[in-house]
Amino acid sequence: MTIELSAYRLGTDAQQLRDEARDFLESCAFAPRCDAWMTAADPEFSRLLGARGWLGMTLPRRYGGHDRSPLDRFVVNEELLAAGAPVAAHWIADRQMGPSILRNGTEAQRQRYLPAIARGECFFAIGMSEPDAGSDLASVRTRARQVPDGWEITGTKLWTTGAHVADAMMLLARTDGSPEDRHTGLSQFIVGLPNPRVEIRPIVTVDGEHHFNEVVFDAAVVPHDSLLGERGAGWRQVTAELAHERSGPERWMSTVPLLRAWADQQAGDPVAARELGRLTARARGRCAKCPCRWLPPWPTGVPPMWQRLW
Incomplete structure (x- = not known):
């Protein structure tokens, strides 16, 4: 019809x-x-x-x-x-x-x-939500630390749609301050995938579908030019x-x-x-x-x- x-x-x-x-x-x-x-x-x-x-x-x-x-x-x-x-x-x-x-x-x-x-x-995935930062996105705890080779990223992202088929992720991470600083000190990064220090764990929903993922960054290093826009403007x-x-x-x-x-x-x-x-x-x-x-x-x-x- x-x-x-x-x-x-x-x-x-x-x-x-x-x-x-x-x-x-x-x-x-x-x-x-x-x-x-x-x-x-x-x-x-x-x-x-x-x-x-x-x-x-x-x-x-x-x-x-x-x-x-x-x-x-x-x-x-x-x-x-x-x-x-x-x-x-x-x-x-x-x-x-x-x-x-x-x-x-x-x-x-x-x-x-x-x-x-x-x-x-x-193809891209979005790295925003975290185990303790879903509806409260400003409390992001994933940390990006500047190192000689670029940026070292540590933390976990949750409910990441399509990470298992993505070529890159747009990641929101804290570069300055602490989670209590809320909206300041956050920056965005383009993280190429796969990465040997990034683990993508499937989340299968009750209907048997797999489109969500948990993504774990274990001191993953990305180049300096992975920063998107201004530092702190995330x-x-x-x-x-x-x-x-x-x-x-x-x-x-x-x-x-x-x-x-x-x-x-x-x-x-x-x-x-x-x-x-x-x-x-x-x-x-x-x-x-x-x-x-x-x-x-x-x-x-x-x-x-x-x-x-x-």
Whole structure:
């Protein structure tokens, strides 16, 4: 059964892009998954998207991107999620690491990582939460200490999605002060994976899925140029980065494959049809509220977290 959740009208170019994405997805062979942005990693599929120009869409061309609008990127990602496509390998890199490196990285970091992200050849994990710092992220205890060869990192990260398939991790660590200093003294690092002093331990959830991990840094040394942005500016950088993470369509599109499967199973049942109508209307309402569809272009330099709060 076809369930249409696009509760808005697109311009000609964006509608053409949506149709192109749907045609492409119909030609692909994959089993639809709920929460596919976390649970379904297929590096080859990610490379196919990169070859079509559907990764790094809003990144500048000079860094391998495509200079397309946030709406274009949103349209493609909405279709990928609704289809339950295997996007987990590249999702974090494309969603927030690319913009973060573009904003805070050195020219060398931009040249190294952004083209590879846009090609679907560089995957990232996020090293934020810890055993004692989940909802209280400012109490991070993982420590990065400057040493002659670079930075020595010791600590543990928890609930790290996709670390087992990632080429790198964006890590939040304390470089100065103590956990009691809260928001000051935190910095971000790009940590290449695998690393002989980094152990990735799988966390299998009750449904048998493995996408979470515990990641242990045992005096792992990374080069000096692994520091992203300014030393001590980690809190400001990571909160801006989280705006990309918390405002995307995965927050309401990830269970569309389940809704469609249930609709197919209950076809012809009038009682189920009423419930299906209610659930579909609810999903359409959430889609219609997305600010990507109606916000005006923002001036250069306006942090994404401010845009999301408008």
